[in-house]
Amino acid sequence: MIAFTAMEIADITQGFLIGDPSIVPTGVITDSREATHGSLYVAKPGEHVDGHDFVDAAFEGGAVLVLAERRVTDADGRPYPAVVVDDAVLAMGHLAAEAVRRIRSEREQRGEPFTVIGITGSAGKTTTKDLLAGVLSTFGATVAPQGSFNGEVGVPLTVFTADNETRFLIIEMGATGLGHIKYLADMVKPDVGVLLMVGSAHAGEFGGVANIARTKGELLEALSTLGTAVINLDDPKVATLRSRTTAKVVGFTASGSPGEDVQARNVVISSHGHPEFDLFFPGTGPSVRVESRLIGGHQVTNLLAAATAAFSVGIPAAAIASSLSFQLPASRWRMERTERPDGVTILNDAFNANPESVNAALHTLARLGQGRRTWAVLGGMLELGDCSVREHIAVGNQVARLRINRLLVVGHEARSIYSAALQEGFLHDQCWFLETAEEAYELLHGELLSGDLILFKSSKQLGLRYLGDRIATARRADYSIWSQGS
Structure with a gap:
């Protein structure tokens, strides 16, 4: 990190300095749990939590300065070293x-x-x-x-x-x-x-x-x-x-x-x-x-x-x-491939999803799945606005046209995928709609067979990447269940 004194930070951000102007932070964090000796902690307000509530924890972890939107004090009422600004971000x-x-x-x-x-x-x-x-x-x-x-x-x-x-x-x-x-x-x-x-x-x-x-x-x-x-x-x-x-x-x-x-x-x-x-x-x-x-x-x-x-x-x-x-993939949940000992292959591409990336993932599933039973486990694509229903219907149509063998749709945001797939000819014993990832896990637990290829894809906020991780790392004792069948 480029070295800035507390006084320089105050001048650059047009903030008000409280404490020693010669303090020089050695790193910047926005999560108090990541504080180490010398950290500058940015106490930014969040959608669900306020970073100002964790200033104590940051200093306990080694922070030496806080960039805050208001004056902050310790349990004894003493002000923490701070640069106070109108907008921390x-x-x-x-x-x-x-x-x-x-x-x-x-x-x-x-x-x-x-x-x-x-x-x-x-x-x-x-x-x-x-x-x-x-x-x-x-x-x-x-x-x-x-x-x-x-x-x-x-x-x-x-x-x-x-x-x-x-x-x-x-x-x-x-x-x-x-x-x-x-x-x-x-x-x-x-x-x-x-x-x-x-x-x-x-x-x-x-x-x-x-x-x-x-x-x-x-x-x-x-x-x-x-x-x-x-x-x-x-x-x-x-x-x-x-x-x-x-x-x-x-x-x-x-x-x-x-x-x-x-x-x-x-x-x-x-x-x-x-x-x-x-x-x-x-x-x-x-x-x-x-x-x-x-x-x-x-x-x-x-x-x-x-x-x-x-x-x-x-x-x-x-x-x-x-x-x-x-080079191998360097970031997680981007077409991340896992081979389970029982012969089930997982493609976890559920870091995020939009119509273009879902289409690409489905084509990859269809290509790799030739001669295998293929599963598409899909959640919603968020933030599509007025075209959301249309785009989810298009995904359901695409799953059917690519002849994916099994479709599992998770969460109400994606229900249109399920409905469209049924209209395109999917049978009820090949296609499921479930509200939660836990229900999806239980269904997969009972249905997956050795040799299956399974894709997970959804917008990040819906968390299907974690369901993919659970399936990829299922307990070895479960393999006998998944390996049965023809």
Whole structure:
């Protein structure tokens, strides 16, 4: 972390300092349980809890300063060392912006490059971030978000883990409304902006897909004329946004169309579901081979995006292909495959869900499940607005058309999937609707057989990823139950 004194923090955030101005925190946390010696604890109000209620715990854990929205005292009425601001989250953003500015300035003075790469899109951000970090980390100190830290809190927390030795800073940028990407981009000033896709995730919150496109385009608008925009030419909505930037544009495509773009040629999906292709970079000679260890044809987009971003900052083609071929999934619940000793295979892709990602997951299930009995365990796709029922019906239709053998729909948000599947010809002994994950667990406990392939997919808030974990780690004593049958 870049070193700031308490007085500097107060000046940067326009806050009021209480306590010793020379205190220098060594890290930033928003969860009091993560406090260690030297922590700056950000006491942000939450939807369900107020961080100010945990200041005591943070200081007991080693915190030395609190960024708060009101004065806080210990049990004896003595004030804790604090910087008091109007909005703790906005103050985090101001501090993160200054941290980026100082890192860039320090490295420029030393004659050393520093590159900030922003990644946004309706799906694939975390996987692309992980892949890109894997490539870049062998060429310089690389900082990337933990998990899916991509919002107004997560982005500053990522920035605070960087320091003057950081060569590459990768920022994942999520949004639920107009202006959100602009806010994050203004904070970190990206040199490279990666735009993956414009889908229907959060369409209800945005007020429609057109507003999603406008918001994702904010990343391109934030780039300077010296920057680079990396865009997915296979998504028509993304391709039309190239006019919104003055930066250099580098496109990527798997469509096979000729052009001076980064291309995935001769794409095939192996029998294990791994995408393989020839990776072509314009102006670099012959293609290089990528044989990915990720699962699903939709991963080609993520692999191409990471490859193009790495290429744009000067990483050699052979090194990019080698790294992409070596990497396993780095974040949980993204097409995470588990082989149980009894022969049941679990695909846990339930970190999140939108119509595009559900469609991709179902196609992967159908492809991998040839010759096996396949299960789709599906929950709702949230934040789709007025198109929610229509999109859930489309999923039910798709499950039937792909000839998935069994469908288990969990939670009232997804009931339209169940109804649509029945109308498409699913029989009642092949298709179930249950309200809770516990009921779903009990049903699977009695129905799964050796050799079954089962997919879990839902929006994160509905928690089907945890049901997938339970099924994947079922007690060995249960295997005899699941292994019976023909």
